[in-house]
Amino acid sequence: MDRQLYLDYCATTPVHAEVRAAMLKSIDEDFGNPSSMHWAGRNAMDLVAGARMDVARGLGCSPDEITFTSGATEADNLALLGVMRRHKPGKAHLITSSIEHHAILHTSAQLQQEGYQVTILPVDGHGTVDPSDVRKAIRPETVLISVMMVNNETGSIQPLAEIGQLARESGVLFHTDAVQGIGLLGVDVNLQNVDLLSLSAHKIYGPKGIGALYVRKGTNLAPLLYGGSQEKALRPGTENVPGIAGLGAAMRLASQHKTQENSRISRLRGVLIAALQERIPGTLVNGSAFVSPHVISISFPGADGEMMLLNLSKAGIAVSMGSACTSKDIEPSHVLTAMGLPRDQIEGTLRISFGYPTTDDDVASLAGILPDIWSRAKVN
Amino acid sequence: MAKYRICVIGGWCGNRLVMVAEHIAELLEKKGLDCQVKSHSVWENYNQPPVSNLILQLLPAFTEAEVGCPVINVRPFLIDIDHPQTIEKILTQIQADFALTTQS
Numbered sequence: 001m002d003r004q005l006y007l008d009y010c011a012t013t014p015v016h017a018e019v020r021a022a023m024l025k026s027i028d029e030d031f032g033n034p035s036s037m038h039w040a041g042r043n044a045m046d047l048v049a050g051a052r053m054d055v056a057r058g059l060g061c062s063p064d065e066i067t068f069t070s071g072a073t074e075a076d077n078l079a080l081l082g083v084m085r086r087h088k089p090g091k092a093h094l095i096t097s098s099i100e101h102h103a104i105l106h107t108s109a110q111l112q113q114e115g116y117q118v119t120i121l122p123v124d125g126h127g128t129v130d131p132s133d134v135r136k137a138i139r140p141e142t143v144l145i146s147v148m149m150v151n152n153e154t155g156s157i158q159p160l161a162e163i164g165q166l167a168r169e170s171g172v173l174f175h176t177d178a179v180q181g182i183g184l185l186g187v188d189v190n191l192q193n194v195d196l197l198s199l200s201a202h203k204i205y206g207p208k209g210i211g212a213l214y215v216r217k218g219t220n221l222a223p224l225l226y227g228g229s230q231e232k233a234l235r236p237g238t239e240n241v242p243g244i245a246g247l248g249a250a251m252r253l254a255s256q257h258k259t260q261e262n263s264r265i266s267r268l269r270g271v272l273i274a275a276l277q278e279r280i281p282g283t284l285v286n287g288s289a290f291v292s293p294h295v296i297s298i299s300f301p302g303a304d305g306e307m308m309l310l311n312l313s314k315a316g317i318a319v320s321m322g323s324a325c326t327s328k329d330i331e332p333s334h335v336l337t338a339m340g341l342p343r344d345q346i347e348g349t350l351r352i353s354f355g356y357p358t359t360d361d362d363v364a365s366l367a368g369i370l371p372d373i374w375s376r377a378k379v380n
Numbered sequence: 381m382a383k384y385r386i387c388v389i390g391g392w393c394g395n396r397l398v399m400v401a402e403h404i405a406e407l408l409e410k411k412g413l414d415c416q417v418k419s420h421s422v423w424e425n426y427n428q429p430p431v432s433n434l435i436l437q438l439l440p441a442f443t444e445a446e447v448g449c450p451v452i453n454v455r456p457f458l459i460d461i462d463h464p465q466t467i468e469k470i471l472t473q474i475q476a477d478f479a480l481t482t483q484s
Contacts, residue, residue, distance in 0.1 A: 304439045304440050304455075306391045306392060306439055307391075307422075307439050307440055307441065310391065310422055310423065310426065314426065330393050330396065330458050376440075377440060378440065379439075379440050379453065379455060
């Protein structure tokens with residue numbers, strides 16, 4: 001293959017031309033500090049307000065419920081630490097799931113160290129949280145439930161509305177990390193009973209280093225940082241105006257195109273899975289039938305994922321795999337492990353993810369080259 | 381006589397690769413087998429297989445035909461660095477090669 005093919009849109013996405021234009025305008029023209037009272041400050045403040053409105057429209061909330069952050073990791077930290085630290089350690093209880101991003105799991109571990117109670121729910125073999133497990137885990141001292149919208153490794157869509165309903169009935173706050181869902185799926189924080197929602201720009205063709213946390217009106221959070229009064233003192237510090245402009249533009253684009261893109265990418269997903277299952281014996285697709293179509297977790301048991309990744313990369317194709325290197329070991333993905341997949345299946349797993357630039361030709365190229373690469377990566 | 385060269389092949393996980401190479405070197409030294417043990421990451425260089433007497437692979441990078449020497453799968457070291465059957469396989473191969481060298 002004589003061209004490069006990027007199929008790792010879950011990791012990050014390229015900045016869309018319209019996003020870039022919005023950011024450049026901000027850098028070149030609206031360079032003022034939004035806290036300044038003069039014209040330059042007011043221009044920048046208007047831009048931030050416009051972007052806040054774009055994000056709010058995408059979530060079905062009010063603009064004053066949006067707090068800009070440096071990304072989803074910070075938003076997740078602010079949600080969990082912010083809610084829990086308003087309560088005394090020892091009694092307050094958090095419920096989350098075993099397939100969350102490390103921004104949630106490691107923050108939960110930190111809370112546990114601080115003396116808070118944490119329940120980590122299991123998932124079924126498809127990587128889905130069962131709402132009845134959530135119901136059973138709720139206690140009188142539970143103050144927060146955090147379950148992601150779409151899993152970043154399998155694409156499994158979690159039953160947000162049901163969990164949100166349970167949380168609402170129990171008087172418990174509900175947070176969701178919607179990073180992988182916001183670009184292609186419908187989000188409505190009121191319909192889904194969500195009280196806090198994290199998102200990131202760079203997963204939806206925006207820039208890196210900017211994200212947001214939706215905080216339902218009346219929700220009391222402890223800030224992580226102290227300083228000025230920006231973002232209602234919940235996230236002090238001079239605003240990343242170009243980043244915010246980029247996030248606003250990216251949210252506008254996502255809202256405009258998500259329905260059409262969802263259907264186009266669903267078709268591409270079906271084509272790729274059918275081609276691979278036909279050409280590579282034993283191919284397994286991980287995750288539930290209820291998935292966000294841009295993520296495909298696919299296992300080639302008996303093959304080495306890293307060798308497939310390396311040979312695909314040499315051939316110009318970028319995907320990712322189901323294991324990660326830690327200081328001492330190759331660690332199987334915590335998500336696939338939680339789903340009960342055997343280690344050899346996890347080690348032969350690739351994550352292929354699609355984006356708006358992905359075409360039928362791209363899918364054909366991958367389906368054409370992967371059988372040879374698989375054959376070379378078999379573990380004897 | 382040139383030293384018997386062993387190359388441990390690994391991937392992205394450089395720490396594990398170095399750990400395995402060092403562990404094998406120590407083990408062979410204890411057994412009195414005079415060998416040179418190197419490590420090689422396929423992410424750094426995949427085009428040129430290293431010239432060795434024995435290749436130990438943490439991932440299926442090269443075939444014996446490509447490297448012109450025996451290749452042993454040491455993938456079990458990813459879980460257990462003292463995996464007895466894998467160590468046995470390595471020792472058997474080296475001892476067989478040493479015996480051949482002595483005969484010739």
